[in-house]
Amino acid sequence: MPGNWEGQFEQAAALLPRPLRQGLFTLPQSQKERVEEIRLRVGRPVSLNLGGRETDIPGGGTVTEGDLRLVLEMASQASVHTVLDKIRSGFVTIAGGHRMGICGTVVARDGTVESVRHLTSLAIRVAKEVRGVAQPLLPQLIEGGKPLSTLIISPPGMGKTTLLRDLIRLLSQGAGTDPMRVSVVDERGELAAVYRGIPQMDLGPHTDILDGCPKAEGLMILLRGMNPQVLAVDEITAPGDLRALMDAAGCGVSLLATAHGSSLAQLRQRPLYRAMLREGLFQRVVSICSEGGQRHYQVLAAEAAS
Amino acid sequence: MTKLAGAFLLAAACLGAGMLAAQRLRGRVRLLRQFEGALERMERELAYTATELPELLEKLSGPDGAGAFFRACAQGLRGPDRPPLRRLWHEGLRRLPVPLREGELELLEEAGHILGQYDSAGQCAALKRIRGELAVARRDAELERDRLTRVYCTVGGTAGLFLMILLS
Numbered sequence: 001m002p003g004n005w006e007g008q009f010e011q012a013a014a015l016l017p018r019p020l021r022q023g024l025f026t027l028p029q030s031q032k033e034r035v036e037e038i039r040l041r042v043g044r045p046v047s048l049n050l051g052g053r054e055t056d057i058p059g060g061g062t063v064t065e066g067d068l069r070l071v072l073e074m075a076s077q078a079s080v081h082t083v084l085d086k087i088r089s090g091f092v093t094i095a096g097g098h099r100m101g102i103c104g105t106v107v108a109r110d111g112t113v114e115s116v117r118h119l120t121s122l123a124i125r126v127a128k129e130v131r132g133v134a135q136p137l138l139p140q141l142i143e144g145g146k147p148l149s150t151l152i153i154s155p156p157g158m159g160k161t162t163l164l165r166d167l168i169r170l171l172s173q174g175a176g177t178d179p180m181r182v183s184v185v186d187e188r189g190e191l192a193a194v195y196r197g198i199p200q201m202d203l204g205p206h207t208d209i210l211d212g213c214p215k216a217e218g219l220m221i222l223l224r225g226m227n228p229q230v231l232a233v234d235e236i237t238a239p240g241d242l243r244a245l246m247d248a249a250g251c252g253v254s255l256l257a258t259a260h261g262s263s264l265a266q267l268r269q270r271p272l273y274r275a276m277l278r279e280g281l282f283q284r285v286v287s288i289c290s291e292g293g294q295r296h297y298q299v300l301a302a303e304a305a306s
Numbered sequence: 307m308t309k310l311a312g313a314f315l316l317a318a319a320c321l322g323a324g325m326l327a328a329q330r331l332r333g334r335v336r337l338l339r340q341f342e343g344a345l346e347r348m349e350r351e352l353a354y355t356a357t358e359l360p361e362l363l364e365k366l367s368g369p370d371g372a373g374a375f376f377r378a379c380a381q382g383l384r385g386p387d388r389p390p391l392r393r394l395w396h397e398g399l400r401r402l403p404v405p406l407r408e409g410e411l412e413l414l415e416e417a418g419h420i421l422g423q424y425d426s427a428g429q430c431a432a433l434k435r436i437r438g439e440l441a442v443a444r445r446d447a448e449l450e451r452d453r454l455t456r457v458y459c460t461v462g463g464t465a466g467l468f469l470m471i472l473l474s
Binding site for chain 2: 014017018069070073074076077078079080081082084
């Protein structure tokens with residue numbers, strides 16, 4: 001499968017101070033391609049998540065809190081004010097679409113997270129653009145020349161966003177159907193990774209991107225203003241998102257979305273998703289699982305799922 | 307003849323030194339005014355568009371004075387091995403074309419400690435306060451300039467003339 005792992009990995013690794021990243025750049029190419037996350041913990045060496053298994057990188061010394069602060073400053077372009085709401089959610093999306101999870105001492109006020117002080121660890125998840133990963137699934141996701149509303153589910157880190165991104169690109173290009181006008185609400189900036197107005201990831205020629213906008217509001221904005229044929233959002237987590245999706249489905253637009261869940265059975269146990277499946281919002285469910293480090297994709301009819 | 311030329315040169319040097327001191331006073335006022343304006347623009351940008359600092363610093367960049375300071379900070383923020391903004395800011399203030407007073411530098415240093423570290427509202431409030439104190443410093447500098455510019459030029463010219471008479 002063609003991809004740009006090396007560029008993406010090195011872009012993510014470049015956030016680290018020089019002494020810490022030296023060991024990363026000398027890794028063999030085969031290992032770089034398998035890196036899913038770069039993990040930094042105070043008092044520990046840098047470690048890599050390689051296909052789900054963590055490996056320490058020796059030789060770069062141990063990570064200090066100052067290192068973590070510098071990485072966060074690099075990631076936020078020295079502008080905490082632009083990412084503060086994301087820090088409160090526990091992660092920051094950075095240039096290139098990488099996601100950086102943040103741990104430390106939380107400053108809470110009135111029961112809500114204000115900020116994080118004394119950083120203790122960071123996890124940089126390397127964004128991967130895997131072109132063509134959705135291609136084999138397309139025949140099952142299109143009916144009568146129209147894309148079917150599809151929900152992609154998997155546990156975290158299995159490639160939901162990667163699959164959704166490729167699906168958007170293919171539909172926008174007209175693979176398996178006429179080219180579609182796809183509108184994307186990229187609340188976390190991971191799908192298109194827009195940086196200074198320019199998408200860093202290819203979402204196709206007929207795709208409109210609303211970057212950094214809350215999903216529920218974004219879906220309505222796009223419906224009103226962009227006349228989409230397909231609406232795509234990443235990670236449905238709130239009842240508001242679900243209501244907006246239901247409104248959009250009522251307008252005859254095909255929906256593409258992702259949700260965390262290890263299986264359909266587990267998804268059905270959660271009230272939000274149970275309602276979503278019951279309402280028949282999606283016609284197809286793509287479940288991603290991993291066996292022996294390989295991703296497997298299973299397409300199910302949503303009636304079977306519900 | 308040589309003696310006369312030497313005396314003339316000494317006199318010119320004294321006058322020049324006086325004018326240079328006066329020029330520094332004017333330069334200090336100009337620099338403080340530029341910083342005041344830049345901080346005001348920062349406040350607006352942070353309040354209304356939450357602009358990222360590299361972009362904001364680029365907008366404030368210019369060929370000289372405070373503009374050159376912001377340009378150096380913006381350039382320093384590029385690249386993979388950049389130091390923290392706080393350090394870039396501190397080093398930039400030490401390289402200003404006209405040396406500011408310690409109190410003025412401390413005010414500007416404070417801005418470097420705040421920028422990019424807090425939410426937009428917090429930064430704006432701090433910048434507004436710093437800008438107010440900078441305005442007071444600028445007004446003091448203007449008074450000093452008005453009072454001393456003529457003194458420096460006169461003292462320099464008189465000293466030069468005195469030396470010329472003494473040596474010729």
